[in-house]
Amino acid sequence: MTTFRSDATEPAVPEPSTTPSPLTVPPFAVIPGAQVQQTLRGQERQIVDLVEATYRLHAAGDSVNPPSYFLRFPDRPTARIIALPASIGGQVRVDGVKWISSFPDNVRAGVPRASAVLILNDHDTGYPFACLESSIISASRTAAMAASAADWLSRHRRRPTRIGFFGTGLIARYIHTFLTATGWSFDQIGVHDLSADSAAGFHSYLQQTDTGRITVHADPEQLIRSSDLVVFATVAGRPHVTDPGWFAHNPLVLHVSLRDLAPEIVLASANIVDDVDHCLKADTSPHLAQQLTGNRDFLTGTLADVMTGRVSLPDDRPVVFSPFGLGVLDLAVGKHVYDEVTGAGQLHVVDDFFHELRRYG
Secondary structure: OOOOOOOOOOOOOOOOOOOOOOOOOOOEEEEOHHHHHHHHOOOHHHHHHHHHHHHHHHHOOOEEOOOOEEEEEOOEEEEEEEEEEEEEOOOOOEEEEEEEEEOHHHHHHOOOOEEEEEEEEOOOOOOEEEEEEOHHHHHHHHHHHHHHHHHHOOOOOOOOOEEEEEOOOHHHHHHHHHHHHOOOOOOEEEEEOOOHHHHHHHHHHHHHHOOOEEEEOOOHHHHHHOOOEEEEOOOOOOOOEOOHHHHOOOOEEEEOOOOOEOHHHHHOOEEEEOOHHHHOOOOOHHHHHHHHHOOOOOEEEEHHHHHHOOOOOOOOOOEEEEOOOOHHHHHHHHHHHHHHHHHOOOOOEEOOOOOOOOOOO
């Protein structure tokens, strides 16, 4: 209610209103994978910039990113479903959760290993306003953070020209796409996978998209020793690469799958992570290194530290980037997709999804 002063000798000055602004529940929409893929196609540079901006927001404390929750199954020990809740501020201002499953046995049946959905919640009301197919969002943000790390971590050393992919699934393909779309080219491309069919399929993809010399390596040591940029994109649950001598040439390592390297390799390297507390959990290779040493001294810093110049990198050791993959990245990319689809007038709204919107009926 607005009131006015009764003193006729002075102009009436309205007092600030205490009436709260009305809240509106947003409509609920579903964005399927085809729309997500169409929206993100050709936007690799833009998504890398978005991921870097999100890392900076997170480092500045303008986010909430609690630990991921792992749902595991006694009858299916290789499978898991992970919940990544998060909230991001800045201009994005959105909350939400990614719910992503990893069922490695799917691959034997010709079905993709991972599936995911992303729920976006309205900043003001808390109501969910979108459900997006998120395996593509997850792969894109993972590839974007890998491409960003490859750039930032090689700025003060010789830029790699020989890349090796250890693991040749969807994530490896997306990482290659994002690297080439952001200006990378390679004279040599190495490929290694435990599945000969997967390695052959990735080799065929590379032949259609890259001009570098492609070699399929049966021996993982040969792949690593012949690459100055190594990409680990496997489904390994425990370390399987154990010899620090394989890295004597001091390559840049994008340890995207997090559990491939023995602690001894981690301890012999300069280690960059995306978030310290997140990476030192769930038996990742850095977590195993912490358990072995009892401290975190082997961590050089975060990617945000590198971006801002707070840490420098040596050139006489391997540099290993181990990103846990933050939920805030999924939110940022998902909200970008939502805004693009909305702006194009192609949003599929589910009418009356929330049926009871009056407190008393």
